[in-house]
Amino acid sequence: MSEHIRTRVESPHAPIHTGNGDLYVTIGTQLQDPDRPTFRRLADDHLTRLKQVLVAPAGMGAARHKLADTGTVILDGPPGSGRTSVARVLLREYDLGTGVFHELLPDEEDELSLSNPALVGNGDRLLLDLSAATAIQWAAARADLSALRKAVHEQNAHLVVVMPHGHSLDPDLQHYRIEIDPPDGLEVLQRHLRVHGVRYEPVPTVTAFLAESRSMREIADFADLVRRSREVAGTDESFAQWCATARRARDGRRPEITTLAAKLREGPQRALLLTLAMLHGAHADVIHRATQLLLQTLKSPPEDQPLLERKDLAERLSEISASIGPDGHVHFAELDYDAAVRAHFWDHMPDLRLPLGTWVASSVESTGPHVSRELRNGLVARLAEQYLRTGRGEDLASLAENWSTTPASRSRLEAAVHALTCGLNDPAQGRNVRQWIYQWCAHRQLKGEFxxxxxxxxxxxxxxxxxxxxxxxxxxxxxxxxxxxxxxxxxxxxxxxxxxxxxxxxxxxxxxxxxxxxxxxxxxxxxxxxxxxxxxxxxxxxxxxxxxxxxxxxxxxxxxxxxxxxxxxxxxxxxxxxxxxxxxxxxxxxxxxxxxxxxxxxxxxxxxxxxxxxxxxxxxxxxxxxxxxxxxxxxxxxxxxxxxxxxxxxxxxxxxxxxxxx
Incomplete structure (x- = not known):
């Protein structure tokens, strides 16, 4: 055995070569940015935003004290009361630099039983969201809660359980139960508007909207509609007009789009309508090029009219109730018109779905002074929205896989990441997407740069x-x-x-x-x-x-x-x-x-x-x-x-x- 070992490696996490000959390492298209936020930063940003908009409901103070005293709190309350948001904000307050935030998923692949002490690390912050659990799932979780709570106490961790409303709780756990009542709807709306930088004024539209029982999610969505209405409104429009526009958008525009699509019989007209819906707010140059690309993807015949005899972009946009703003960006005249157009084409022209994915993959590779990462991500998110809205999460995941096959540009790989992210964040499809990802990681042959x-x-x-x-x-x-x-x-x-x-x-x-x-x-x-x-x-x-x-x-x-x-x-x-x-x-x-x-x-x-x-x-x-x-x-x-x-x-x-x- 020779002692003449001269290898020195300070941080041995990259390929290491200590013998003779050449070392070949295939890196492929680099996807990571050196300044890309880590998962901790992304999670922290989300929780910071959540804390900014949260109006403390009745019971949150008691929940905070219970969590501080015992390390465990079980939140109960009607759906839409903000229970899960309260749980996440409470856990964020106990981020002391040790442990990790961990949402428990006891029924999923590679997840430990709730009674297993290895589930809890020192200083961890654990969320067990069973707000939508069935009676059988809740009964199984209840049986393990005492053991889980014991492990949490021993590890100086913190646990928040969101229980299904109206279900029973064992007597020995009643001590940890806190009832959450929904906060005042107007106060919630005002908080969201303030975070958006919109000054609230009392108007009949808001009064009528809040007269009905609204979940925290509905109120947040309405506040966002008001924000977007303000962004596209004229300088002379008031808060009351923004709210009226938001209310009309919330009521839906599907009948209007059906009528419009029936009038537009030519392929270029419909291509422009769909392109603007997918790239709403983009610069006119981007809309023009993307429309031509969509027509090519669909193998539509080229126009045979001389160039100067064709309709210009402004005229064509007026036919679909859209216009180019002073900054050169294109918008529909009505708020959320784009969402209704996307839903119409997806639902009523199913043969478009496959080529639409091909078009998006090509579009994200476009370059130019008006093409940004935000624009590409928005395009992917709008396509993913249609897959997820119609329960096609598996098809979305397969699309992301196809986008990653060789040759795949960096932009296309980023699009695949964003598509899977949309699927993972979807409340209805997230669990299935996580399972498909597990199958890919553990068992499937991975092609290209997937x-x-x-x-x-x-x-x-x-x-x-x-x-x-x-x-x-x-x-x-x-x-x-x-x-x-x-x-x-x-x-x-x-x-x-x-x-x-x-x-x-x-x-x-x-x-x-x-x-x-x-x-x-x-x-x-x-x-x-x-x-x-x-x-x-x-x-x-x-x-x-x-x-x-x-x-x-x-x-x-x-x-x-x-x-x-x-x-x-x-x-x-x-x-x-x-x-x-x-x-x-x-x-x-x-x-x-x-x-x-x-x-x-x-x-x-x-x-x-x-x-x-x-x-x-x-x-x-x-x-x-x-x-x-x-x-x-x-x-x-x-x-x-x-x-x-x-x-x-x-x-x-x-x-x-x-x-x-x-």
Whole structure:
């Protein structure tokens, strides 16, 4: 065994090459932006916005005190009262920098039972939204709530349960139940308008709207309609006119669109109508080019009229009740006309659905001074809206997969990510989309650049509220990826946010076959710094029996199955950390020795390899070679003890090349 190991890797999360010859790494189209918000930032932004618009309902103060006193609160209240928003805002108030936000989904793939204590990490914020649960689902959850609450208490975590209204609750849990009553509708509307920058005035339209019982969602949507009405209104229009326009838009315009579409018999007219509906508010140049592209996609024959004899864009737009504004952007005359047009074509011309997806994929690749990421995302969202509105979430997911096949531009890949994001955020289809993504990550053959689309969706969308689901989807992607480490890096980043997630991944790896692909995951995940960092309760992962067993199994497989050049950079980090972490450093060394001691017929070779790695690590030690040499001596002592040797000498099998001893 030679000690002349000279590899040095500071952050071994990218492809590593330590042998002879060339290294070929296929990266493909880069999807990630260096300034792209992480999933934590996205989740925080959403919760910040939610807190801004939330009007505290009756009972929220009591819920806040109950959560502070016991760590658990069970919210009850009629549908539309804002129970789920209250739950999320309450949990946001307990974001103290430890743990993660986690929405519990006990019936889904790779989700632990509510009674499993491994579900709760130190300082976690847990939401169990059962507001739409059936009687059977609620009964199953109730049976586990006491065990879940106990784990929450032990981990200094916080749990908010939203129970289905009108269902029973066990006597021992009644203490945690708080009734939420809807806040005043006018106050809610005023709050939303204020956040939108719209000044409220008492008008009959609002009085009539609020005279009926309205859910918090309906009020929020109406406030948004008022905001959008103001944005397209003339400078001389008043708040009352904005509200009247919003009320007309809310009542729907489907009959008007049906009549208009029947009058427009020519293909170019209908193409312009549909294009503007899909790209509403875009610049006139964008609308013109996209209309031509739609006609080409539908293989419509070109116009045979001389160019100067054709209708200009302004005339054609007037035929569909639209016009170009002073800034060059195009709008329909009536608010939400575009939504009604999209719904009409989707519902009444089903043969358009497939080519519409092809057209959107081509349109997002357009460039120009008026084409932005926001414009592309809006186009994708409007297409996704139709799929989801009509219960076709699976077709939307398949469309995103098709967009990602080779060759796929960055814009098309971003469109695929945005389409899946729309599906994941849909209340009715989100669960199914998460399941399809799991099947892709774990079992399906992925074509083109679809794998990196899934990596981004898992890391930036699913992880924001369902980190465990993101963890195992990224695990499967990392296990199967070749010639790239995108999924592995995303997985490493995710477990860095929570010791509980790191523990779950180590446990999963221990229960796997620990193939070479899984060992490539194990090595960066067993970073010694987070393993030795104490929690708020003063304990570290390396001190937990379960984690030590997982780590020992992993290192045993590494020492038996991987060449030293591959694992030495990671062992080097363990040895350097062991130099400066006191008794936890001894635990790191103990674990390495225990792993080598379990290598059966390769036991002696494993000990020799560890010793040689320690000698090599002395030369790169950040604390100096003298302190590193003491760590090597400690390691040698532990190896000698494991071998049953009575004195601290270097066994012949460990003597480095050249015969020298430390």
């Amino acid at each position: 794998a990196q689309v899934l990596v981004q969706v898992c890391a930036d969308v699913i992880a924001a509220s369902h980190p465990d689901q993101a963890l195992f989807r990224l695990y499967h992607l990392a296990r199967r990826e070749r010639d790239t480490t995108r999924a592995l890096q995303a997985l490493v980043d995710l477990v860095a946010t929570s010791s509980r997630l790191r523990r779950r991944l180590l446990d999963r790896l221990e229960r796997s076959s620990l193939s070479s692909a899984e060992l490539r995951i194990f090595l960066p995940v067993c970073d010694p710094e987070p393993l030795t960092a104490p929690y708020d309760n003063g304990c570290a992962l390396i001190e937990e029996n379960g984690a030590r067993e997982s780590l020992t199994s992993g290192w045993r497989a590494v020492l038996k199955g991987l060449p030293g050049a591959m694992w030495h950079p990671y062992a080097e980090r363990w040895l350097h950390t062991a130099t400066d972490t006191g008794h936890r450093g001894d635990l790191l060394l103990d674990l390495l020795v225990a792993a080598a001691n379990q290598c059966d017929d390769q036991r002696g070779m494993a000990f020799a390899a560890l010793y040689a790695s320690a000698r090599a690590a002395e030369r790169t030690a950040p604390h100096g070679t003298a302190r590193a040499a003491l760590t090597t001596d400690r390691l040698l002592h532990k190896i000698s003890t494991a071998q049953g040797l009575g004195r601290l000498t270097v066994p012949a099998s460990m003597t480095p090349a050249g015969g020298s001893t430390p």
